[in-house]
Amino acid sequence: MEELLDTTGGKRGRITIHDVAAAAGISISTASKALNDTGRMGLETRERVKRIAAEIGYRPNALARGLLSKRSFTIGLLTNDTYGRFTLPVMAGISDALVDHGVSVFLCAIEEDPALAQIHVEAMLDKQVDGIIATGKRLDRRLPVDLSNLNVPVVYAFTEGAPGSVTFRSDDAQGARLAVEWLAKLGRKRMVHVTGPENFFSVRERADAYRRVAGEERPVLFGVWSESWGHEAVARLWSGGGERPNGIFCGNDQIARGVIDALRERGIRVPQDVSVVGFDNWEIVAAQTRPPLTTVDMELKELGRQAGLTVLALAEGRSVEPGIRKLPCRLVVRQSCGGDTLGI
Amino acid sequence: MEELLDTTGGKRGRITIHDVAAAAGISISTASKALNDTGRMGLETRERVKRIAAEIGYRPNALARGLLSKRSFTIGLLTNDTYGRFTLPVMAGISDALVDHGVSVFLCAIEEDPALAQIHVEAMLDKQVDGIIATGKRLDRRLPVDLSNLNVPVVYAFTEGAPGSVTFRSDDAQGARLAVEWLAKLGRKRMVHVTGPENFFSVRERADAYRRVAGEERPVLFGVWSESWGHEAVARLWSGGGERPNGIFCGNDQIARGVIDALRERGIRVPQDVSVVGFDNWEIVAAQTRPPLTTVDMELKELGRQAGLTVLALAEGRSVEPGIRKLPCRLVVRQSCGGDTLGI
DNA sequence: GTCAAGTGAGAAAAGGTTTTCTCAGCTATC
DNA sequence: GATAGCTGAGAAAACCTTTTCTCACTTGAC
Numbered sequence: 001m002e003e004l005l006d007t008t009g010g011k012r013g014r015i016t017i018h019d020v021a022a023a024a025g026i027s028i029s030t031a032s033k034a035l036n037d038t039g040r041m042g043l044e045t046r047e048r049v050k051r052i053a054a055e056i057g058y059r060p061n062a063l064a065r066g067l068l069s070k071r072s073f074t075i076g077l078l079t080n081d082t083y084g085r086f087t088l089p090v091m092a093g094i095s096d097a098l099v100d101h102g103v104s105v106f107l108c109a110i111e112e113d114p115a116l117a118q119i120h121v122e123a124m125l126d127k128q129v130d131g132i133i134a135t136g137k138r139l140d141r142r143l144p145v146d147l148s149n150l151n152v153p154v155v156y157a158f159t160e161g162a163p164g165s166v167t168f169r170s171d172d173a174q175g176a177r178l179a180v181e182w183l184a185k186l187g188r189k190r191m192v193h194v195t196g197p198e199n200f201f202s203v204r205e206r207a208d209a210y211r212r213v214a215g216e217e218r219p220v221l222f223g224v225w226s227e228s229w230g231h232e233a234v235a236r237l238w239s240g241g242g243e244r245p246n247g248i249f250c251g252n253d254q255i256a257r258g259v260i261d262a263l264r265e266r267g268i269r270v271p272q273d274v275s276v277v278g279f280d281n282w283e284i285v286a287a288q289t290r291p292p293l294t295t296v297d298m299e300l301k302e303l304g305r306q307a308g309l310t311v312l313a314l315a316e317g318r319s320v321e322p323g324i325r326k327l328p329c330r331l332v333v334r335q336s337c338g339g340d341t342l343g344i
Numbered sequence: 345m346e347e348l349l350d351t352t353g354g355k356r357g358r359i360t361i362h363d364v365a366a367a368a369g370i371s372i373s374t375a376s377k378a379l380n381d382t383g384r385m386g387l388e389t390r391e392r393v394k395r396i397a398a399e400i401g402y403r404p405n406a407l408a409r410g411l412l413s414k415r416s417f418t419i420g421l422l423t424n425d426t427y428g429r430f431t432l433p434v435m436a437g438i439s440d441a442l443v444d445h446g447v448s449v450f451l452c453a454i455e456e457d458p459a460l461a462q463i464h465v466e467a468m469l470d471k472q473v474d475g476i477i478a479t480g481k482r483l484d485r486r487l488p489v490d491l492s493n494l495n496v497p498v499v500y501a502f503t504e505g506a507p508g509s510v511t512f513r514s515d516d517a518q519g520a521r522l523a524v525e526w527l528a529k530l531g532r533k534r535m536v537h538v539t540g541p542e543n544f545f546s547v548r549e550r551a552d553a554y555r556r557v558a559g560e561e562r563p564v565l566f567g568v569w570s571e572s573w574g575h576e577a578v579a580r581l582w583s584g585g586g587e588r589p590n591g592i593f594c595g596n597d598q599i600a601r602g603v604i605d606a607l608r609e610r611g612i613r614v615p616q617d618v619s620v621v622g623f624d625n626w627e628i629v630a631a632q633t634r635p636p637l638t639t640v641d642m643e644l645k646e647l648g649r650q651a652g653l654t655v656l657a658l659a660e661g662r663s664v665e666p667g668i669r670k671l672p673c674r675l676v677v678r679q680s681c682g683g684d685t686l687g688i
Numbered sequence: 689g690t691c692a693a694g695t696g697a698g699a700a701a702a703g704g705t706t707t708t709c710t711c712a713g714c715t716a717t718c
Numbered sequence: 719g720a721t722a723g724c725t726g727a728g729a730a731a732a733c734c735t736t737t738t739c740t741c742a743c744t745t746g747a748c
Contacts, residue, residue, distance in 0.1 A: 014495070014704095016703090016704055016705085017704065017705065017706095018704080026727075026728085027727070027728045027729080028704090028705080028706095028728090029706085029707085029727075029728055029729075029730090030726085030727055030728070032705065032706060032707085033706085033707090033727090036706075038706085038707085039707085039726090039727085040724090040725060040726060040727085041725090041726060041727070042725085042726065042727095045726080045727085059466065059469065059470055060470065060704080060705070061411070061470070061472065061703090061704050061705070062470040062471045062472065063407050063410045063411045063416065063471070063472050063703090063704080063705095064411055064703070064704035064705045064706090064733085065704080065705055065706075066407050066705095066733095067405070067407045067408055067411060067703095067704085067705075067732095067733045067734065067735095068704090068705055068706055068707085068732070068733045069705090069706075069733090070733080072407065072471075073471075074450075074471065076448075082432075082436070083432070083627070083628070084428045084432040085628075088427070088428040088432070091451065091453070092426075092453055095451075095452070095453060099460070099463060099464070099467075102467060104420075104450045104452070104464075104467050104468065104471060105450065105451060106418075106448045106449065106450060106451075107435065107439075107449060107450075107451040108439070108448070109435070109436055109439060116443070119443060120443065120448075122403065123443070123446060123448050124448065125403065126403055126404065126405070126406040127406045127407070127416075127417075127418065127448060128405065128406065128407050151358070226632065227632045227634075228632075228634070254628075254632065261605070265609075283427075284427070284598075284628070284629075285628075288570065288571045288572075288598065290571075290572070358734095360733095360734060360735090361734070361735065361736095362734080370697075370698085371697070371698045371699080372698090372734090372735080372736095373697075373698055373699075373700090373736085373737085373738095374696085374697055374698070376735065376736060376737085377697090377736085377737090380735095380736080382736085382737085383696090383697085383737085384694095384695065384696060384697085385695090385696060385697070386695085386696065386697095389696080389697085404734085404735070405733090405734050405735070407733085407734075407735095408703090408733070408734035408735045408736090409734080409735055409736075410703095410735095411702095411703050411704065411705095411733095411734080411735075412702070412703050412734090412735055412736055412737085413703090413735090413736080414703085
């Protein structure tokens with residue numbers, strides 16, 4: 001009790017429970033039980049052991065603990081989203097949800113390389129991860145690796161899951177409805193939808209929802225995910241002799257940015273003449289657009305949080321209903337539609 | 345040898361070295377030595393054990409191995425770069441360098457929260473990481489946590505390190521020289537530098553290098569890291585009665601984007617009338633700018649790779665010279681300066 | 689035929705922790 | 719005063735590997 005404290009952490013290696021036991025003059029079994037609030041023991045002993053452990057800076061070795069408990073308090077996050085545009089919010093949500101439970105996250109970026117993916121999966125399994133979350137950049141694409149027969153739980157987030165698995169995704173239809181209803185509420189009835197390639201599942205889903213709310217006859221322009229397509233779409237809409245829209249719902253923020261820039265170049269005012277709404281709420285694009293973009297946020301952080309909690313539940317043996325869970329999107333009102341002073 | 349293979353991985357838990365030994369009719373010691381190419385043993389036995397291990401799908405438990413060897417083949421990456429703009433390339437480089445060595449990476453995003461940082465650091469230490477890499481978004485700011493007295497090696501990458509540590513950073517002065525020399529080579533002698541806040545170390549370093557090459561009298565406009573500052577800077581330059589520049593070196597790609605947009609709005613052609621060069625090579629901005637941006641790449645992936653190899657070396661007990669290592673930047677030529685058809 | 693050297697393989701310990709089992713001593717009950 | 723039940727605490731096993739030590743056996747040399 002009056003020993004010199006070795007603040008360097010001991011000459012060799014870390015402080016173990018043996019050191020705690022020795023310092024308290026008890027056995028390691030008793031020390032363990034005291035620290036974990038298990039077993040039978042005098043309250044006074046328990047407190048004393050805890051105090052001594054804290055004093056000498058004891059921290060249990062997670063490897064040893066994991067070896068016995070078969071829980072490593074570690075999960076793996078597998079992603080093929082190199083840019084991290086979708087992965088980072090998901091990661092943030094997972095981490096946020098799990099840090100309280102002492103769980104750390106291995107991040108593995110696998111590009112589209114099946115061999116690399118396999119290596120990472122094996123490394124994670126060797127390290128006894130409690131579970132794996134697979135995430136990506138497209139709802140309708142699989143990661144280039146088969147995770148269906150692993151003996152750890154797998155949860156899919158923002159990527160296509162295996163049959164019978166748990167999958168979290170954004171509710172793109174609902175997100176599109178939010179956008180369209182907002183435009184309608186602002187009186188923008190002459191709507192058009194400028195979006196990405198039709199072979200994307202989420203593009204079709206958003207377009208369908210848009211047509212259901214705005215009217216089946218309202219036009220949809222499919223293209224690519226770039227600013228320049230936004231420019232081109234505006235050129236097409238304004239050069240033809242057809243109806244000029246006063247509300248443009250874009251498939252992502254980059255297209256919206258292109259659309260707004262193109263409108264400005266034509267002297268068309270946003271939002272006075274035309275309202276524009278984007279999709280993704282990619283801060284760096286949405287906030288820098290002039291005017292700042294009203295856009296749909298997929299709440300990817302919340303999606304990550306739920307995926308994290310779910311994989312944890314599975315790891316703890318709790319059972320989880322399989323299936324696809326659609327999480328609601330949220331409309332972020334900035335200035336590209338007007339109405340931003342209304343409150344929502 | 346003719347046993348039924350249990351492809352499910354056994355009814356309970358994973359396949360261990362005991363299973364290999366049993367299947368081969370030998371002891372676990374012999375199995376271990378066979379698989380690790382250690383000890384003395386008949387070649388035939390060794391091969392047979394390896395074959396059987398592969399057949400039944402044995403993979404060693406990294407936890408058990410780590411407990412003994414005191415190496416977890418795991419490192420931690422600590423970052424306060426929420427957007428991940430700088431962290432992701434660094435992470436990719438680290439992962440790329442270490443995956444061959446069987447090392448996995450814990451990613452911990454700590455924002456600016458010292459308590460959160462502390463929790464993550466302790467979780468990593470509990471999990472016996474072999475080392476920690478600290479990274480951030482500013483060269484002249486510390487992470488909100490003290491890593492200097494840990495008993496694992498720490499390497500700093502793109503953030504300010506503790507005294508006596510190993511730190512990797514980009515050579516911003518050299519990067520600025522690349523940009524300025526390129527403008528000069530294209531005959532753009534009337535240069536101006538539009539950059540971020542002067543209290544950033546890298547801003548000062550780039551500005552100093554710019555002045556040394558372009559001439560001490562050449563103007564520098566300090567501002568903020570946004571597109572709108574680019575617009576404002578152009579307005580300032582073209583509204584006054586002063587000299588009109590024909591080469592603009594911007595402190596980052598967002599400012600460059602704003603500058604180019606502002607120039608176009610004034611009917612000034614890029615690159616015919618004015619050449620613009622950015623900094624960061626942030627694909628999403630640089631490639632979508634019209635025309636696409638010639639810019640300086642800080643080679644963060646390479647920086648990550650070297651940081652990874654260094655922390656690994658330290659973990660293996662090899663000694664590494666402390667100090668700051670500046671890694672060269674690279675000029676990425678697109679079309680915003682002209683000269684892109686020259687070759688470089 | 690004896691001895692030394694070499695070969696193949698197993699037993700056991702170690703790594704740090706948790707958990708189950710056992711045991712000695714005490715209190716309460718009749 | 720004996721016995722049942724309780725209390726506090728320790729011994730030992732278990733988790734999965736690796737490594738060191740030991741041992742039995744073979745071979746070659748004298």
